[in-house]
Amino acid sequence: MSKVKFFNGESIPLEMHKVMIVQKLELPPIEKRLEYMQKAGNNTFLLNNRDVYMDMLTDSGVNAMSDQQQSAMLLADDSYAGSETFTRLTNKLTELFGTEYFLPAHQGRACENIIMQTFVKEGSIIPMNYHFTTTKAHIGLNGGRVEEIIIEEGTNVTSKHPFKGNMDTDKLQGLIDEHGKEKIAFVRMEAGTNLIGGQPFSLQNLKDIRKICDENGLMIVLDASLLTDNLYFIKEREEACKDMTIREITKEMMDLCDIIYFSARKLGFGRGGGISTSSKELYLEMRELVTLYEGFLTYGGMSVREMEALTVGLEESMDESIICQGPQFIEYMVNELEKAGVPVVTPAGGLGCHIDAMEFVSHIPQHEYPAGALAAALYIVSGVRGMERGTMSEQRDEDGNEVLSNMELLRLAMPRRVFTLSQVKYAIDRIIWLHGHRELIGGLRFTDEPKSLRFFFGELEAVSDWQEKLVEAFRKDFPDSL
Ligand code: F0G
Secondary structure: OOEEEOOOOOEEEOOOOOOOOOOOOOOOOHHHHHHHHHHOOOOHHHOOHHHOOEEOOOOOOOOOOOHHHHHHHHOOOOOOOOOHHHHHHHHHHHHHHOOOEEEEEOOHHHHHHHHHHHHOOOOOEEEEOOOOHHHHHHHHHOOOEEEEOEOHHHHOOOOOOOOOOOEOHHHHHHHHHHHOHHHEOOEEEEOOEHHHOOEOOOHHHHHHHHHHHHHHOOOEEEEOOOHHHHHHHHHHHOHHHOOOOHHHHHHHHHHOOOEEEEEOOOHHHOOOEEEEEOOHHHHHHHHHHHHHHOOOOOOOOOOHHHHHHHHHHHHHOOOHHHHOHHHHHHHHHHHHHHHOOOOEOOOOOOOEEEEEHHHHOOOOOHHHOHHHHHHHHHHHHHOEEOEEEOHHHOOOOOOOOOOOOOOOEEEEEOOOOOOOHHHHHHHHHHHHHHHHOHHHOOOEEEEEOOOOOHHHHOEEEEOOOHHHHHHHHHHHHOOOOO
16 A cells, blocks of 8 residues: 555555656746636636646546556557557457457447437437546447436535445346336446546445346446546445455456446556447447447457556556555545645545535535635635536536536546645645635636536636735735746
8 A cells, every 4th residue: 555654643645656758847936826717718728738737627548657658669560450469459358358359439428329329219218426527428329318226325515424425226227117117228327426426336336236137137237437536435435345365256246247448548647549349239339439439340430558557557557556646645635635624525436636616615506606706716815726517517408507516616637646645735725725714715707618518618707806816815825936
């Protein structure tokens, strides 16, 4: 384990790697950051990365590769069909997941396109612990409907529940009884449930779901994009699994699922994605769509170099001292913020640290986008870029009314093996300072509001001069600091 105790009793997560390649960062002064944020329409997606000190927007496609991954990339076998590289990747998945068949795809949502087109029909119902945005969109496109049946604790911001990503199995049975099993295309479980704060499900929960699915002839489809965080939490928090290796937990989990898909932008410190299954029949049903949408069956839109890096990255994902780094850094951040009275999602999950903007800036009404305003304010005072996960990420209804989100979160993702603890401490310090000056933060309003995906492209302005006042307050406390 990489958690060490200091002589003074403090417990900190210790990096189990050294940094061999570096990328220079800039921390522009606050006056510049105000300018950049306003130029980006107060939307963190529209900032230039060169103006960002810590990019905590996402952990997708930005995790650091190891020396082993980089060197494997040099050995890639570049061929359109029958590449050795593809064989190595498939064999690794067979070894770790026990699945014989693998369909490569260019990223996670491409896998969703293939799975949903194959199995979702008009009127299908897809029960799941919780949706992810791209998943829901693909299900909708194919005429299906998502039913979120997460346990009640799952959407409580603060909790001590170790597995907030669990599915409510009574509700699953209830859905089957109500609609009939024929209506249900499959049951989807998402590891490290993204939108509720990277929260895991337990192996026992998956076993209980398997039992119900077996009784009703239903498939389980696992979204394994955030698998490693979930594996780590199972080992840490599930009594029955504490003596199992990560490899054993992985194998047992995969044996319970019919189809496993993932974004390799998250899993395996890689890029790309893919679909694994032990069933030849399911493989054949999906195969053609890979060649139509992705590429030939032995690359699927990925470069051979990406595939080599992924093969090694998957092996590294079985090493507890490697996969603990993300969750332990996040836990450190969540604990320090909680100690300082900053409202955060608890218990600490994977993916990142999630700040509860509904509470942090409770004076900002939801139609002025509290989480978006907090994201803009945090960039201004720190150069840290997070992602709004609240009302701005929703879409207006058909009559143009705001759809208010039930959570207003600022997600600060923790790319794996990228930041040092001193950088994390810097982010914590500036968040605590901002919390002390939270009454200065005001709302935002759209100046350019696209009809769909407004959180990606939309531009907003501050409803008053609160951002200038925030800069003044910062300068009073930090006259010389960036
Ligand atoms: N499933 C989950 C659970 C995800 O978190 C993502 C992506 C996808 C599917 C789609 O994969 O991006 O490779 O097409 N999550 C990213 C994020 C975008 O920032 O959380 P993709």
